Amino acid sequence: MRVAIAGAGNVGRSIAVELLENGHEVLLIDKEPHRIAVDELPRAEWLLADACEIASLDEAGLQRCNVAIAATGDDKANLVVSLLAKTEYGVPRVVARVNHPKNEWLFNEAWGVDVAVSTPRLMSALVEEAVSVGDLVRVLRFSQGEANLVELTLPADAPLVGTVIGAVEWPEDTALVAVLRGGRVVVPTPDDPLEGGDELLFVAAPDREQQLEDLLNAEASQSSN
Numbered sequence: 001m002r003v004a005i006a007g008a009g010n011v012g013r014s015i016a017v018e019l020l021e022n023g024h025e026v027l028l029i030d031k032e033p034h035r036i037a038v039d040e041l042p043r044a045e046w047l048l049a050d051a052c053e054i055a056s057l058d059e060a061g062l063q064r065c066n067v068a069i070a071a072t073g074d075d076k077a078n079l080v081v082s083l084l085a086k087t088e089y090g091v092p093r094v095v096a097r098v099n100h101p102k103n104e105w106l107f108n109e110a111w112g113v114d115v116a117v118s119t120p121r122l123m124s125a126l127v128e129e130a131v132s133v134g135d136l137v138r139v140l141r142f143s144q145g146e147a148n149l150v151e152l153t154l155p156a157d158a159p160l161v162g163t164v165i166g167a168v169e170w171p172e173d174t175a176l177v178a179v180l181r182g183g184r185v186v187v188p189t190p191d192d193p194l195e196g197g198d199e200l201l202f203v204a205a206p207d208r209e210q211q212l213e214d215l216l217n218a219e220a221s222q223s224s225n
Contacts, residue, residue: 001024001025001066001067002024002025002026002027002064002065002066002067003019003024003025003026003027003065003066003067003068003069004026004027004029004060004062004065004067004068004069004085004091005026005027005028005029005068005069005071006029006030006051006068006069006070006071006072006077006078006081007029007030007051007070007071007072007073007077007078007097008028008029008030008032008035008036008037008046009030009035009071009072009073011071011073011097012028012030012069012071012072013028013037013040013041015069015071016028016041016044017041020041020043020044025045026041026043026044026045027044027045027046027047027060027065028041028044028045028046028047029047029049029051029056029060030047030048030049030051031048031049031050031051033048036048047059047060051070051072051077051081052077052080052081052084054084054088057084057085057088057089062084062085062088062089062091063089063090063091065085065089065091066091066092066093067091067092067093067094067095068081068082068085068089068091068093068094068095069094069095069096069097070082070085070094070095070096070097071097072097073099074099075098075099075100075103075106078096078097078098078099078107079096079106079107079111079113081096082094082096082107082111082112082113083111083112084112085112086112086113086114087112093114093115094112094113094114094115095113095114095115095116095117096111096113096115096116096117097117098116098117098118101118104116104118115140115141116141117140136150136151136152136209136212136213136216137150137151137152138150138209139151139201146205146206147173147203147204147205147206148203148204148205148206148209149201149202149203150201150202150203150204150209150212151199151200151201151202152199152200152202152212152213152216152217153197153198153199153200154194154195154196154197154198154199154200154216155196155217156196156197157196158194158196158216158217160194160215160216161194161195161196162193162194162195163193163194164190164191164192164193164194165188165189165190165191165192165193165194166189166190166191167190168194168215170212170215171204171208171211171212171215172205172208173204173205173207173208174202174203174204174205174208174212175202175203175204176188176200176201176202177201177202177203178200178201179192179194179198179199179200179201180198180199180201181195181197181198181199200216
């Protein structure tokens with residue numbers, strides 16, 4: 001897979017390291033000469049250019065990339081890069097970094113963003129995930145599919161404890177994708193029973209999140225009976 005990363009600061013370089021270790025081709029683009037660190041990442045391709053300019057992206061051959069990542073520290077630049085990557089070069093997957101939470105609403109399909117990654121949101125979600133039982137925590141938003149990755153820790157007294165996954169009538173437009181149990185990742189099958197303390201990861205449409213929480217949360221479920 002070929003990946004272009006706009007922004008070769010600490011975030012961009014860290015992403016590049018991970019991708020290179022996983023065997024992918026990486027091109028880093030930055031307009032600041034002091035960020036071009038060829039010696040640090042010799043296996044990456046480097047381009048000294050402004051990723052917000054068409055001429056720069058032509059030189060980068062963005063149309064040959066499978067993924068474009070807008071990872072600069074400037075939200076306006078990340079939006080421009082995302083829009084150009086999607087509309088001008090047809091990059092299949094565009095991931096954008098959100099620096100300021102107040103701008104998160106802009107990072108959507110209209111600006112060419114498939115996945116928006118907000119560090120403040122991720123950090124708050126991780127805190128909530130660590131201390132919340134029975135509450136739905138939004139971990140990640142998938143813009144293009146209009147869905148979110150959400151997590152809920154199943155209370156020990158939830159009515160669904162002991163029920164096999166295949167017998168649960170999940171809300172429409174939701175999918176249970178993984179169960180974290182006892183330090184293991186369990187790929188759910190219809191015959192697996194739910195256990196108290198399971199961390200359940202779902203991909204769900206935003207308008208189905210409350211239904212999902214009501215179904216899984218012991219107090220909400222009991223109060224509706």
